[in-house]
Amino acid sequence: MMRSDNLKEAAASGAAASASLPPLIRARGIAKSFSGNAVLQSVDLDLHAGEVVGLLGENGAGKSTLMHILSGGLQPDAGTVEMDGAPVRFGSVADGIEAGVSFVHQELSVVGALSVAENLHLGRMSRSRTGLVDFKLMEEASRALLERVGAGHIEPRREAATLRAGEQQLVEIAKAAARKPRLLILDEPTSSLTPHEVGGFFSYVREARASGVAIIFITHRLEEAMALCDRVVVLRNGAIVSERRPAETSRQQLITDMTGKPAIYEHRPRTASDTMALSLKGVSGDRLLSGIDLDVRMGEIFGLFGLVGAGRTELLDLIHGVHRPTAGTISLFGERLSLSDPSEAVRAGIALVPEGRKTAGILPQHSVRDNAAISSLRRFSRGIFSDRGGDPRRMASYRQSLGIRMATDTQEISTLSGGNQQKVIFARALMAEPRLLLLDEPTHGVDVGAKADLYDIVTREAEKGLTVVIASSEVPEILALCDRVAVLSKGRLAGILDRVAMTEDTILTMAFKEH
Numbered sequence: 001m002m003r004s005d006n007l008k009e010a011a012a013s014g015a016a017a018s019a020s021l022p023p024l025i026r027a028r029g030i031a032k033s034f035s036g037n038a039v040l041q042s043v044d045l046d047l048h049a050g051e052v053v054g055l056l057g058e059n060g061a062g063k064s065t066l067m068h069i070l071s072g073g074l075q076p077d078a079g080t081v082e083m084d085g086a087p088v089r090f091g092s093v094a095d096g097i098e099a100g101v102s103f104v105h106q107e108l109s110v111v112g113a114l115s116v117a118e119n120l121h122l123g124r125m126s127r128s129r130t131g132l133v134d135f136k137l138m139e140e141a142s143r144a145l146l147e148r149v150g151a152g153h154i155e156p157r158r159e160a161a162t163l164r165a166g167e168q169q170l171v172e173i174a175k176a177a178a179r180k181p182r183l184l185i186l187d188e189p190t191s192s193l194t195p196h197e198v199g200g201f202f203s204y205v206r207e208a209r210a211s212g213v214a215i216i217f218i219t220h221r222l223e224e225a226m227a228l229c230d231r232v233v234v235l236r237n238g239a240i241v242s243e244r245r246p247a248e249t250s251r252q253q254l255i256t257d258m259t260g261k262p263a264i265y266e267h268r269p270r271t272a273s274d275t276m277a278l279s280l281k282g283v284s285g286d287r288l289l290s291g292i293d294l295d296v297r298m299g300e301i302f303g304l305f306g307l308v309g310a311g312r313t314e315l316l317d318l319i320h321g322v323h324r325p326t327a328g329t330i331s332l333f334g335e336r337l338s339l340s341d342p343s344e345a346v347r348a349g350i351a352l353v354p355e356g357r358k359t360a361g362i363l364p365q366h367s368v369r370d371n372a373a374i375s376s377l378r379r380f381s382r383g384i385f386s387d388r389g390g391d392p393r394r395m396a397s398y399r400q401s402l403g404i405r406m407a408t409d410t411q412e413i414s415t416l417s418g419g420n421q422q423k424v425i426f427a428r429a430l431m432a433e434p435r436l437l438l439l440d441e442p443t444h445g446v447d448v449g450a451k452a453d454l455y456d457i458v459t460r461e462a463e464k465g466l467t468v469v470i471a472s473s474e475v476p477e478i479l480a481l482c483d484r485v486a487v488l489s490k491g492r493l494a495g496i497l498d499r500v501a502m503t504e505d506t507i508l509t510m511a512f513k514e515h
């Protein structure tokens, strides 16, 4: 196992106050394989009370697997775990929780039909003296919990299904906080939070650290890891390759630790085609959008930026036929679109990579191959699995170019790491050979190296004539990829910036202007 020199020193000083005590968690020689595939190889990790440790690594590096082992959801093939110096072996997640280990997963699991308060109290409903569930008490406790994690704006009575992904994430964090854990594991907790929510969440983590909780923060956002963590551990191919302190390292160094090479993607300018691909005239609809005019040329990569609630996803939904516009017209290559559902969009040559994997229509019980084949098959036939093989050669080529990590494409998609599932969804959209590709936050959960690969592929497809519209809340993504950007604000078009005018400043100023 490779380890950097500053490693042990950093680990030891992570919690100087508790230096004389054994670490809260000491994991030694942790190994795990799936069907003969080694995912973790002899991992050693110490975690001290009162420190925030960032866990970084490429998609499929083994981060979630290691966390499942520490929290009792998986058993290691080899290795030991000690807690406060005594050996422990959690037989289940419940055992882990009992011992004070709480794991907030990447995939959300709130129960949509229940209220926020009920979700927060699942399995531990407050009861009055008469034995009835005391909703008032539950709501008050929920309000306090939500406020603690920076989610005071969420009303406890709200039905959980009506919450945004980011709000659901905060409810999950509040639920974990309620268990008063000693070790809190957070797997990509900020991927769908607004910048404001990230601020509130950071305050909670700092407060938890001050009260002695050990926190593991898994993220693909290196800036956040650098801002929040006392120590950053990098996992590569199932082994720890570095442990560093944020103040003594750089973004580039961490990327190199993760991938073995620096990942830099620069926008490649292209000459605009004369052919109009997508044209929106006075489009209103989906309750929020009003009077949108846009023209996107063939082969252009066109960004849609806006703060939460600006209408980015809603606009993509109108183009993709999820909803019909209440006014205005949408045309694709000069033909007016009148789509009544998304399957018609696929036949018209429009593919969408939707936001959020769970809602992205993956079939979790099915193989990667079946999942990748869905939309391309729909285009040519009406049955989903009429040819279950899809096009294995093209899938193999995307597997290679996107670096999709899996044992075989007959593997169930749900056994892939989160970021690799996202890449399969991306491959699926491209395999449909669309004329127009709609991307809604396409790189959530995708590691920095793979992001650069995805940008490169999108750019290469655009060079061949594919028209791309990408909604993103990440300004660096817009700047890396887009030829122009439309900024939305409260359902209206605040303005369009071309390449020369696009900077972080101009984009954000425009987005905030009418807010």
Ligand SMILES: Nc1ncnc2c1ncn2[C@@H]1O[C@H](COP(=O)(O)OP(=O)(O)OP(=O)(O)O)[C@@H](O)[C@H]1O
Binding pocket: 034, 035, 039, 057, 058, 059, 060, 061, 062, 063, 064, 065, 066, 106, 405, 406, 407, 415, 416, 417, 418, 419, 420, 445, 447
């Ligand atoms: N139940 C399983 N069966 C087979 N393979 C699995 C299973 N669970 C995980 N794997 C494999 O183990 C590897 C590591 O996955 P893991 O989820 O730990 O990665 P990760 O570092 O968390 O990635 P990401 O950043 O994409 O979330 C992946 O290649 C994944 O496909």
